[in-house]
Amino acid sequence: MAGERAAGLVRELHRAAGGHLPPFRAEGLRQALEEMRALYERNQADVSEAKSGRTDLIFLIRFRHCCLLRNQRCVVAYLYDRLLRIRALRWEYGSILPNAIQFHMSAEEVEWFNRYKKSLATYMRSVGGEEGLDLTQDIKPPKSLYIEVRCLKDYGEFEIDDGTTVLLKKNSQHFLPRWKCEQLIRQGVLEHVLL
Amino acid sequence: MEPAEAEFLAEKELVTIVPNFSLDRIHLIGGDLGPFNPGLPVEVPVWLAINLKQRQKCRLIPPEWMDVEKLEEIRDQERKEDTFTPMPSPYYMELTKLLLNYASDNIPKADEIRTLVKDTWDTRIAKLRLSADSFVKQQEAHAKLDNLTLMEINTIGTFLTQALDHMYKLRTNLQPGESAHSQDF
Amino acid sequence: MSEAYFPVGPGLGPEENFLSLDDILMSQEKLPGRAESALPRLAFALGQGAGADSGDSIPEGSKLEIPLWLAKGLHDSKRRIISMELPKIYKEAWRTVFSADANVVDLHKMGPYYYGFGSQLLNFDNPENPEIAQTILQTFINRFRRIMDSSQNAYNEDTSALVARLDELERALFRAGQKGLNDFQCWEKGQASQITASSLVQNYGKRKFTDMDG
Numbered sequence: 233m234a235g236e237r238a239a240g241l242v243r244e245l246h247r248a249a250g251g252h253l254p255p256f257r258a259e260g261l262r263q264a265l266e267e268m269r270a271l272y273e274r275n276q277a278d279v280s281e282a283k284s285g286r287t288d289l290i291f292l293i294r295f296r297h298c299c300l301l302r303n304q305r306c307v308v309a310y311l312y313d314r315l316l317r318i319r320a321l322r323w324e325y326g327s328i329l330p331n332a333i334q335f336h337m338s339a340e341e342v343e344w345f346n347r348y349k350k351s352l353a354t355y356m357r358s359v360g361g362e363e364g365l366d367l368t369q370d371i372k373p374p375k376s377l378y379i380e381v382r383c384l385k386d387y388g389e390f391e392i393d394d395g396t397t398v399l400l401k402k403n404s405q406h407f408l409p410r411w412k413c414e415q416l417i418r419q420g421v422l423e424h425v426l427l
Numbered sequence: 428m429e430p431a432e433a434e435f436l437a438e439k440e441l442v443t444i445v446p447n448f449s450l451d452r453i454h455l456i457g458g459d460l461g462p463f464n465p466g467l468p469v470e471v472p473v474w475l476a477i478n479l480k481q482r483q484k485c486r487l488i489p490p491e492w493m494d495v496e497k498l499e500e501i502r503d504q505e506r507k508e509d510t511f512t513p514m515p516s517p518y519y520m521e522l523t524k525l526l527l528n529y530a531s532d533n534i535p536k537a538d539e540i541r542t543l544v545k546d547t548w549d550t551r552i553a554k555l556r557l558s559a560d561s562f563v564k565q566q567e568a569h570a571k572l573d574n575l576t577l578m579e580i581n582t583i584g585t586f587l588t589q590a591l592d593h594m595y596k597l598r599t600n601l602q603p604g605e606s607a608h609s610q611d612f
Numbered sequence: 613m614s615e616a617y618f619p620v621g622p623g624l625g626p627e628e629n630f631l632s633l634d635d636i637l638m639s640q641e642k643l644p645g646r647a648e649s650a651l652p653r654l655a656f657a658l659g660q661g662a663g664a665d666s667g668d669s670i671p672e673g674s675k676l677e678i679p680l681w682l683a684k685g686l687h688d689s690k691r692r693i694i695s696m697e698l699p700k701i702y703k704e705a706w707r708t709v710f711s712a713d714a715n716v717v718d719l720h721k722m723g724p725y726y727y728g729f730g731s732q733l734l735n736f737d738n739p740e741n742p743e744i745a746q747t748i749l750q751t752f753i754n755r756f757r758r759i760m761d762s763s764q765n766a767y768n769e770d771t772s773a774l775v776a777r778l779d780e781l782e783r784a785l786f787r788a789g790q791k792g793l794n795d796f797q798c799w800e801k802g803q804a805s806q807i808t809a810s811s812l813v814q815n816y817g818k819r820k821f822t823d824m825d826g
Contacts, residue, residue, distance in 0.1 A: 251617030298685030
């Protein structure tokens with residue numbers, strides 16, 4: 233039945249719960265678009281026949297047109313929902329995505345992410361006075377300027393405000409400025425230890 | 428809204444502390460604080476009280492209502508009435524948790540207070556669900572949320588607004604017509 | 613749960629949401645119908661399989677099973693070429709069951725988009741429309757209490773049995789109730805101010821390991 237491939241794309245994306253980004257299905261998308269092209273061409277031919285008297289074809293033409301629109305809806309919704317997930321990554325992960333995630337994105341999606349990132353950065357520079365304001369920080373109301381963190385993996389040297397560096401080694405524990413480590417916590421490098 | 432945000436708002440409430448240091452009045456965006464004199468009670472926001480207390484710079488004087496006898500009365504009243512009774516503070520739950528966590532040594536019978544507040548909370552939440560259900564059953568158009576606190580509304584807020592939204596849309600199904608010919612494929 | 617990903621929700625009611633994945637899957641569900649006249653060259657396209665002597669044509673009076681999106685697209689109240697019938701769960705016999713006790717019905721098995729699909733069925737000018745609309749609304753109202761209580765009480769336990777009989781809309785509602793409860797419990801235990809790793813990131817971490825295993 234027409235529309236099955238496009239619906240399959242939607243089904244797979246829907247199954248990936250919690251905003252997870254599954255691999256981009258370039259081949260599935262190509263097949264859906266190909267199906268649309270075929271439907272369109274067959275309708276073009278039948279429309280001219282219908283015009284010259286074959287009115288019994290009208291229902292068939294209408295059927296194909298429905299399938300065409302259905303495919304369009306599935307494809308657009310598929311691409312759009314992926315963008316929503318990719319946008320969420322900027323807020324939850326930061327502006328540089330690990331390879332594991334980038335492998336799941338199409339070239340256009342990577343390009344979109346980069347533009348979104350720039351656009352957000354420009355906006356954040358424009359608010360909150362001269363220095364701008366990082367809106368992705370302090371997602372929860374902060375309790376203190378410094379927090380206790382534990383390293384979950386070997387990360388390497390990490391520079392803090394005053395120019396000094398600390399070595400983030402697995403299982404080491406540190407007392408660091410909250411704003412410097414919030415992103416590393418969200419990325420799973422550090423763990424916030426409540427005192 | 429998240430509970431952490433409700434708590435953040437609660438931290439602006441004023442409490443009385445007795446400082447053991449002296450400091451001139453300080454001017455902040457949120458208003459002036461102090462002056463602080465050893466042994467002289469002064470009102471400060473909860474966030475500052477906790478900070479000073481953690482550094483052993485003050486003794487906390489619990490709010491008047493944070494008292495076993497008063498809270499027993501409040502709890503009994505809450506159990507007796509069908510409607511929500513007024514709470515002594517719009518942040519009673521947040522303040523109880525914050526102050527008991529950081530200054531329980533300055534609050535007499537801290538454990539009893541904790542239990543009484545929790546009992547009151549449970550009674551109110553049960554009422555809240557009961558009234559949400561009757562609100563839905565009778566398909567009311569509006570409800571009065573008098574005397575409910577932010578934290579209470581919060582625990583059920585998302586659920587309830589979503590449910591009411593669904594109900595509204597299912598009700599529009601009852602009036603066929605105008606928008607019936609949508610073109611979604 | 614991710615905190616920054618907000619999917620397009622289902623439209624519910626008279627209008628679908630064009631970009632909602634839920635609505636797309638909902639409108640993928642099939643409903644029974646009948647060809648009111650012969651339909652040339654459609655048997656294969658509709659997956660009916662060609663009849664022995666009819667070639668690729670669907671004879672008049674044939675029974676059909678077509679997805680909702682197609683039924684909506686082909687519906688024409690003036691020239692009725694195909695007519696749609698009610699799936700049994702929206703018929704009178706089942707409506708009686710719902711009005712007796714809506715809570716006993718396994719809406720997941722019977723749906724799983726009971727409310728959304730039912731709302732969309734109203735597009736087909738069925739004479740029973742008012743009763744269908746009323747039943748759907750009343751079912752939601754009657755099942756509300758149980759969903760609220762179970763979602764607000766089940767803390768730290770396996771909820772699969774609680775949601776097993778809920779339709780997709782109810783499950784989303786259940787999740788909203790659980791989030792309210794969990795956030796509150798987390799706050800009570802003093803963990804609300806803790807910054808945590810993004811669930812998106814955690815998923816990729818796990819994923820990477822399973823990829824390596826496989």
